[in-house]
Amino acid sequence: MSAEGPTPVILKLGGSAITIKNRPLTLDKRAINRLAGEIKQADMDSLVIVHGGGSFGHWVAEKYDITDGYKEESQILGFSKTHQAMTLLNKQVVDSLISRSIPAVAISPASMIATKSGRINIMEERPLRNLLELGFTPVLYGDAVSDTQTGFNILSGDQLVVQLAIRLDAERILIGADVDGLYDADPKTSQSARLISHITLPQLMKLQEEIAKPSTMDVTGGMFGKVLELLPVLDLGVQVIIANAREPGTIYKALKGETVGTLIEKGEQTETLY
Amino acid sequence: MSAEGPTPVILKLGGSAITIKNRPLTLDKRAINRLAGEIKQADMDSLVIVHGGGSFGHWVAEKYDITDGYKEESQILGFSKTHQAMTLLNKQVVDSLISRSIPAVAISPASMIATKSGRINIMEERPLRNLLELGFTPVLYGDAVSDTQTGFNILSGDQLVVQLAIRLDAERILIGADVDGLYDADPKTSQSARLISHITLPQLMKLQEEIAKPSTMDVTGGMFGKVLELLPVLDLGVQVIIANAREPGTIYKALKGETVGTLIEKGEQTETLY
Numbered sequence: 049m050s051a052e053g054p055t056p057v058i059l060k061l062g063g064s065a066i067t068i069k070n071r072p073l074t075l076d077k078r079a080i081n082r083l084a085g086e087i088k089q090a091d092m093d094s095l096v097i098v099h100g101g102g103s104f105g106h107w108v109a110e111k112y113d114i115t116d117g118y119k120e121e122s123q124i125l126g127f128s129k130t131h132q133a134m135t136l137l138n139k140q141v142v143d144s145l146i147s148r149s150i151p152a153v154a155i156s157p158a159s160m161i162a163t164k165s166g167r168i169n170i171m172e173e174r175p176l177r178n179l180l181e182l183g184f185t186p187v188l189y190g191d192a193v194s195d196t197q198t199g200f201n202i203l204s205g206d207q208l209v210v211q212l213a214i215r216l217d218a219e220r221i222l223i224g225a226d227v228d229g230l231y232d233a234d235p236k237t238s239q240s241a242r243l244i245s246h247i248t249l250p251q252l253m254k255l256q257e258e259i260a261k262p263s264t265m266d267v268t269g270g271m272f273g274k275v276l277e278l279l280p281v282l283d284l285g286v287q288v289i290i291a292n293a294r295e296p297g298t299i300y301k302a303l304k305g306e307t308v309g310t311l312i313e314k315g316e317q318t319e320t321l322y
Numbered sequence: 323m324s325a326e327g328p329t330p331v332i333l334k335l336g337g338s339a340i341t342i343k344n345r346p347l348t349l350d351k352r353a354i355n356r357l358a359g360e361i362k363q364a365d366m367d368s369l370v371i372v373h374g375g376g377s378f379g380h381w382v383a384e385k386y387d388i389t390d391g392y393k394e395e396s397q398i399l400g401f402s403k404t405h406q407a408m409t410l411l412n413k414q415v416v417d418s419l420i421s422r423s424i425p426a427v428a429i430s431p432a433s434m435i436a437t438k439s440g441r442i443n444i445m446e447e448r449p450l451r452n453l454l455e456l457g458f459t460p461v462l463y464g465d466a467v468s469d470t471q472t473g474f475n476i477l478s479g480d481q482l483v484v485q486l487a488i489r490l491d492a493e494r495i496l497i498g499a500d501v502d503g504l505y506d507a508d509p510k511t512s513q514s515a516r517l518i519s520h521i522t523l524p525q526l527m528k529l530q531e532e533i534a535k536p537s538t539m540d541v542t543g544g545m546f547g548k549v550l551e552l553l554p555v556l557d558l559g560v561q562v563i564i565a566n567a568r569e570p571g572t573i574y575k576a577l578k579g580e581t582v583g584t585l586i587e588k589g590e591q592t593e594t595l596y
Contacts, residue, residue: 124425124457132416135428139409146406151398154409156430162449172446175436178468183398194452 053181054093055219057303060209063102063190064226065293066141072107073133080144083224083299087185088148090303094180096212097141097152097187100205104137105130105190109202114192117166118199127200130192131158138189145185153184157191157203165197168207173215180216188212206277213281221278221286222302224293229310230271232321245307245322248315249282275312288312327455328367329493331577334483337376337464338500339567340415346381347407354418357498357573361459362422364577368454370486371415371426371461374479378411379404379464383476388466391440392473401474404466405432412463419459427458431465431477439471442481447489454490462486480551487555495552495560496576498567503584504545506595519581519596522589523556549586562586 061083068074087095101109109115112126138154145152155176162170176186190205213221232255233241247255252275271290278288291302291309302308335357342348361369375383383389386400412428419426429450436444450460464479487495506529507515521529526549545564552562565576565583576582 118456121457125420125423128416128420128425128427128458131427132413132420135409135413139406139413142402142406146399146402149399151402153402153405153432154430155433156428157433158427158449158453159430159433160446160449162452170446170448172434172444174444175432175434175468178436178470179432179474182392182468182473183395184402194449194456196452199456200453 056094056096056180056216057092058096058098058209058213058216058218058221059087059224059299059303060205060221061097061099061141061224061293062226063100063104063106063205065224066099067102067104067137069103072103073136074103075137075140077140077144079294080141082296083293084144084148084150086297086300087145087303088150090300092303095185095303096176096180096216096218097145097185098205098209098212099138099141099187099189101134101137101190104133105192105202108133109192114200115202117195117201127192130202134189134191138187142187145187151184152187153179155179155186155188157188157208158193161191161193161203161208163193163195163201163203166195166201168203168211169196171211171215173212177216204277206274210278210281213286214284218281218286221281221288222299223274223288223290224299224302225271225290226292226294227271228292228295229290230275230312242322244310246311247321248313249279250316251321252279252282252312278312282312282314285314330368330370330454330490331366332370332372332483332487332490332492332495333361333498333573333577334479334495335371335373335415335498335567336500337374337378337380337479339498340373341376341378341411343377346377347410348377349411349414351414351418353568354415356570357567358418358422358424360571360574361419361577362424364574366577369459369577370450370454370490370492371419371459372479372483372486373412373415373461373463375408375411375464378407379466379476382407383466388474389476391469391475401466404476408463408465412461416461419461425458426461427453429453429460429462431462431482432467435465435467435477435482437467437469437475437477440469440475442477442485443470445485445489447486451490478551480548484552484555487560488558492555492560495555495562496573497548497562497564498573498576499545499564500566500568501545502566502569503564504549504586516596518584520585521595522587523553524590525595526553526556526586552586556586556588559588
């Protein structure tokens with residue numbers, strides 16, 4: 049079990065891409081089965097999957113008011129139920145992968161991670177790394193985890209993806225979203241919004257300045273906040289691709305290295321955006 | 323979140339006490355609901371639960387021939403399925419505890435532990451400890467885990483119980499079995515078999531010598547092998563109680579410190595056995 053081997057790709061499957069948004073605790077079985085098929089077809093040497101909470105984790109966390117961390121003892125059972133909802137979603141995702149003969153292994157963030165004021169502080173990734181090197185596909189998720197400062201906390205899949213990429217020396221992060229990629233304006237409200245096909249870190253920082261201007265919310269349709277979480281890995285030279293997991297075939301193409309969605313990398317200021 | 327607080331009790335629920343032995347992947351719902359009620363009634367300040375595999379983990383591990391560790395690539399999917407079977411059993415146990423308002427949190431051994439040649443080598447218990455100190459009841463299980471020497475391995479709930487007791491500074495280990503305790507002969511074949519109500523470490527070592535004589539198998543009805551795994555904690559002064567989890571009320575009594583089953587402790591050579 050050497051530490052060598054192929055560099056892993058980290059695939060994030062957004063909660064909105066695998067669950068039915070407005071129906072509590074409902075997996076989008078068709079979507080996850082199709083994605084499992086695309087992942088099987090891509091036949092990756094080294095792959096880690098992280099999925100979001102969608103109508104499982106987020107719904108339960110909001111119902112029991114634990115989104116902002118521990119405040120009072122009555123929340124305790126809500127934390128238990130949120131973690132339990134996420135293990136249920138994870139079970140269904142892993143079962144679907146296994147049914148396609150992908151050797152997926154459920155890895156529970158609350159079991160190996162503690163945050164401190166919301167940021168990952170303790171993280172034991174060696175068991176996961178052992179499994180990855182043996183040919184398994186670890187499957188993690190955004191989760192309710194303990195926090196050494198605030199008691200507990202909701203750890204986002206995006207923060208987890210970044211730490212995994214750093215600790216596992218990942219080559220690429222692929223964000224499977226419910227939109228086509230990063231836009232220069234909100235495609236839902238602006239007809240002139242254009243999909244950015246390639247953006248570099250300096251260009252991203254410039255875009256951030258524009259977005260941070262008063263009175264403009266996240267004009268890119270919600271994707272920009274997620275991208276900001278990824279800055280540390282971009283700086284390390286990890287490529288980030290945002291692609292539409294709702295569009296059949298796109299995740300397969302992205303896993304195989306074909307051009308889809310938005311590619312974000314360290315790069316120079318001068319490259320073209322579209 | 324200080325490191326102080328009440329010393330935890332570790333409750334092991336044997337797979338044969340919570341599943342239906344000869345029916346694959348079948349929880350004994352009545353048994354686990356009753357046990358959840360007894361645990362709720364005992365109202366423990368600090369409790370960790372570890373359950374066995376029963377007709378879930380053992381059955382799948384045998385079906386896919388992974389009991390003796392990694393031998394060839396075709397076993398990979400069997401490992402995935404074994405871990406998945408255990409997360410399913412664990413989910414049902416945790417759901418039952420939560421339905422009794424016990425703030426149970428599923429903790430996945432494969433996510434935080436790696437063995438080396440079958441013995442626990444890497445173990446990150448801090449997230450679990452954080453949760454325990456907040457008032458949660460972590461629920462772990464015997465699991466398929468990675469092994470830095472042999473690839474992977476089946477980690478017994480008994481080995482896990484010992485490491486948890488050491489690392490969490492436990493006061494007592496309570497083994498919920500499907501027998502009344504430790505016998506001086508096999509109660510299923512010997513009419514003269516007597517339940518040992520109290521045995522000390524020196525007496526246990528003496529019993530071991532007798533049992534190790536050629537041609538005698540484990541004459542105590544299978545319990546003795548489990549007890550040998552517990553020697554390191556006995557030496558540290560942790561009390562071990564073996565009690566019948568199949569007998570209603572017994573786990574409640576044992577949790578409350580009442581005399582049931584067999585008490586094993588460090589003690590002296592001279593104490594009485596019965």
